[in-house]
Amino acid sequence: xxxxxxxxxxxxxxxxxRERSWVVRPEHRTEVAEALRVAxxxxxxxxxxxxxxxxxxxxxxxxxxxxxxxLRRLLAxxxxxxxxxxxxGVPLRDVVxxxxxxxxxxxxxxxxxxxxxxxxxxCDVHGKNHxxxxxxxxxxxxxxxxxxxxxxVVCTQEGTPELFWATAGGLxxxxxxxxxxxxxxxxxxxxxxxxxxxxxxxxxTFAALEEDEPEPYxxxxxxxxxxxxxxxxxxLMLGDHAAPGELPPPWxxxxxxxxxxxxxxxxxxxxxxxxxxxxxxxxxxxxYRRFSSRDEPVVQGLRPYFYPLEAIDNFNRLYGKPGFVEYxxxxxxxxxxxxxxxxxxxxxxxxxxxxxxxxxxxxxxxQAPLSFPSDGYTVAIDIPxxxxxxxxxxxxxxxxxxxxxxxxxxxxxxxxxxxLVDAMYPGRAEWAALLDRFDPERCFTSSLSRRLALRGH
Amino acid sequence: xxxxxxxxxxTSAVGEALAASYARDGWxxxxxxxxxxxxxxxxxxxxxxxxxxxLELHFDAGDxxxxxxxxxxxxAAGAPDVVIYAVGCNAADGAVEDPTEIALVHSVNFGSAxxxxxxxxxxxxxxxxxxxxxxxxxxxxxxxxxxFIYGSAKAALNAYAQGLRALLHPAGVSVxxxxxxxxxxxxxxxxxxxxxxxxxxRAARCIRTAVERRREVVYVPGFWRAIMTVIRAIxxxxxxxxxxx
Numbered sequence: 001x002x003x004x005x006x007x008x009x010x011x012x013x014x015x016x017x018r019e020r021s022w023v024v025r026p027e028h029r030t031e032v033a034e035a036l037r038v039a040x041x042x043x044x045x046x047x048x049x050x051x052x053x054x055x056x057x058x059x060x061x062x063x064x065x066x067x068x069x070x071l072r073r074l075l076a077x078x079x080x081x082x083x084x085x086x087x088x089g090v091p092l093r094d095v096v097x098x099x100x101x102x103x104x105x106x107x108x109x110x111x112x113x114x115x116x117x118x119x120x121x122x123c124d125v126h127g128k129n130h131x132x133x134x135x136x137x138x139x140x141x142x143x144x145x146x147x148x149x150x151x152x153v154v155c156t157q158e159g160t161p162e163l164f165w166a167t168a169g170g171l172x173x174x175x176x177x178x179x180x181x182x183x184x185x186x187x188x189x190x191x192x193x194x195x196x197x198x199x200x201x202x203x204x205t206f207a208a209l210e211e212d213e214p215e216p217y218x219x220x221x222x223x224x225x226x227x228x229x230x231x232x233x234x235x236l237m238l239g240d241h242a243a244p245g246e247l248p249p250p251w252x253x254x255x256x257x258x259x260x261x262x263x264x265x266x267x268x269x270x271x272x273x274x275x276x277x278x279x280x281x282x283x284x285x286x287x288y289r290r291f292s293s294r295d296e297p298v299v300q301g302l303r304p305y306f307y308p309l310e311a312i313d314n315f316n317r318l319y320g321k322p323g324f325v326e327y328x329x330x331x332x333x334x335x336x337x338x339x340x341x342x343x344x345x346x347x348x349x350x351x352x353x354x355x356x357x358x359x360x361x362x363x364x365x366x367q368a369p370l371s372f373p374s375d376g377y378t379v380a381i382d383i384p385x386x387x388x389x390x391x392x393x394x395x396x397x398x399x400x401x402x403x404x405x406x407x408x409x410x411x412x413x414x415x416x417x418x419x420l421v422d423a424m425y426p427g428r429a430e431w432a433a434l435l436d437r438f439d440p441e442r443c444f445t446s447s448l449s450r451r452l453a454l455r456g457h
Numbered sequence: 458x459x460x461x462x463x464x465x466x467x468t469s470a471v472g473e474a475l476a477a478s479y480a481r482d483g484w485x486x487x488x489x490x491x492x493x494x495x496x497x498x499x500x501x502x503x504x505x506x507x508x509x510x511x512l513e514l515h516f517d518a519g520d521x522x523x524x525x526x527x528x529x530x531x532x533a534a535g536a537p538d539v540v541i542y543a544v545g546c547n548a549a550d551g552a553v554e555d556p557t558e559i560a561l562v563h564s565v566n567f568g569s570a571x572x573x574x575x576x577x578x579x580x581x582x583x584x585x586x587x588x589x590x591x592x593x594x595x596x597x598x599x600x601x602x603x604x605f606i607y608g609s610a611k612a613a614l615n616a617y618a619q620g621l622r623a624l625l626h627p628a629g630v631s632v633x634x635x636x637x638x639x640x641x642x643x644x645x646x647x648x649x650x651x652x653x654x655x656x657x658x659r660a661a662r663c664i665r666t667a668v669e670r671r672r673e674v675v676y677v678p679g680f681w682r683a684i685m686t687v688i689r690a691i692x693x694x695x696x697x698x699x700x701x702x
Contacts, residue, residue: 001546006647027643028468028495070470073502087498098506 015323039064049116055414088118124169137168169371202232369427524572566610582628
């Protein structure tokens with residue numbers, strides 16, 4: 001039975017845009033080459049995992065899409081080194097559930113465990129520990145890549161540095177990742193010890209983020225709608241994997257137990273008023289008050305700490321049909337505070353509220369030209385896309401960010417202007433030239449790569 | 458010693474989900490499929506996730522001459538407790554006029570099933586809970602003009618399983634015929650109406666329950682029994698004129 005290309009409407013996690021593509025779904029790695037040929041017959045192709053990137057990075061309007069969600073097999077594990085090899089479509093949840101009972105955890109994890117390891121590599125995602133651990137690709141020792149020529153290249157940091165770092169953060173444009181070997185980190189329990197610090201304004205937030213805390217994980221939740229003196233007030237959440245002795249007694253006997261959780265599924269989108277500015281303001285005020293500023297740590301399961309949004313299986317549905325925009329930018333240390341202040345002021349002045357806005361410190365970037373994290377700070381804000389007036393505001397913020405040496409996170413983007421890309425990612429042209437060597441016909445393109453002319457005009 | 462299940466067609470979505478279902482409960486497995494590379498990935502995944510004993514066996518159901526040897530090879534690890542034949546392939550377009558394709562589809566869906574099972578028969582009897590299951594299709598219930606090459610092979614499989622059920626009944630071996638509707642698999646991807654399509658995992662759960670309850674003929678999911686009862690009840694004179702695919 002030959003593989004079929006099936007026309008489907010696809011969208012990213014944020015629900016916009018929605019576009020038709022031709023999807024081919026291989027069941028095994030042995031079929032990916034055939035799948036790629038079938039997809040390419042539609043003009044071009046890009047791989048797509050489980051669709052948790054926010055924007056149009058894993059979409060290809062009217063073109064081919066190779067869906068990797070059936071490539072979900074674990075292939076090898078070394079219990080002494082913590083090296084795990086798995087197929088590209090394995091979601092991080094499977095990695096966590098496999099690794100924890102064996103005393104391991106992903107060295108870097110984004111805030112969702114639905115994302116696939118292939119997608120995490122292609123977007124070079126980061127986690128709450130970027131300032132100490134770097135990004136996802138830095139913990140990948142090897143992967144296999146199906147390139148446009150149909151060859152499978154074994155990529156390692158030492159052996160094939162060019163293709164390795166072009167693929168890390170390369171947004172799926174170098175080929176289809178078939179399998180990935182990750183180096184996991186050791187943990188002693190499935191619990192996290194979390195310390196909450198309430199910070200009264202943006203200056204306090206930045207001062208706290210600058211401190212070298214002992215915990216490797218740190219992220220500040222921001223109250224976007226707080227104005228005036230309270231602008232930028234936040235709760236800093238500092239976490240570390242707990243030691244067995246820190247667990248409450250019943251848990252101590254099974255230190256790697258993951259409390260079973262049943263995620264809620266929203267059967268329909270809530271009425272629009274639920275996300276109005278007053279409602280969000282109320283929620284945020286409640287959320288802010290919930291935390292006391294005592295330095296006393298709390299021991300909790302790692303799921304609520306690392307993956308709080310997974311409590312609602314389809315939380316993107318909260319925003320209803322218009323979807324939302326996740327605006328995430330990184331800025332160099334010197335400029336970050338002032339630019340963040342401007343972002344918050346402009347959004348809160350227009351009443352664009354958000355349940356979810358976080359700030360975190362980033363460590364040094366890596367050699368991947370399109371990798372997002374770079375030395376400084378990042379802020380990420382979910383904004384309901386309830387009307388079109390939001391977009392000019394964001395475009396003007398993009399200009400400001402670019403001017404200050406910052407960048408927009410492409411894996412979350414669906415609206416950036418192509419003119420700003422080279423300022424944000426200065427290595428883009430060289431990266432594109434390398435891709436043209438492996439893929440002279442430019443078979444690998446996506447809606448995002450065309451919108452931003454990532455591979456050139 | 459752990460009970461052993463033989464899953465023939467373990468690289469198909471339903472076969473792999475069935476294997477995982479048994480592995481999760483601590484069974485030993487013999488997984489059988491055509492493509493050694495795909496089978497090795499399936500087997501590694503089962504070993505890593507469930508820590509179970511997995512034997513791999515290569516067998517191309519399109520080559521019925523090798524089926525008996527493959528069936529015999531399954532006995533190397535001792536007589537299995539459960540054997541599920543989950544191999545299937547749809548016919549290509551225009552198969553009606555293509556004798557090679559007809560032979561292939563009939564071999565994969567029926568001929569090889571019977572030949573593979575032949576050497577196992579005398580080893581299954583006398584064991585408690587020994588069970589055989591054949592994954593058939595609702596397409597075997599009535600020949601429709603779009604897919605009766607496939608349907609006729611599955612109809613043959615149904616009659617074979619029916620006879621075998623009577624033959625093995627005195628020996629205490631149950632034989633289950635599973636008439637599958639649409640499953641989200643390679644075969645149906647993009648073709649089947651989503652509302653009627655179930656996941657491979659759900660299909661596997663239903664199949665396993667049917668095998669454990671020693672059911673004779675089951676529809677998976679169950680609503681197909683009603684649909685096929687209606688379809689079978691239509692008189693031939695009307696049926697041949699219907700614009701059914």
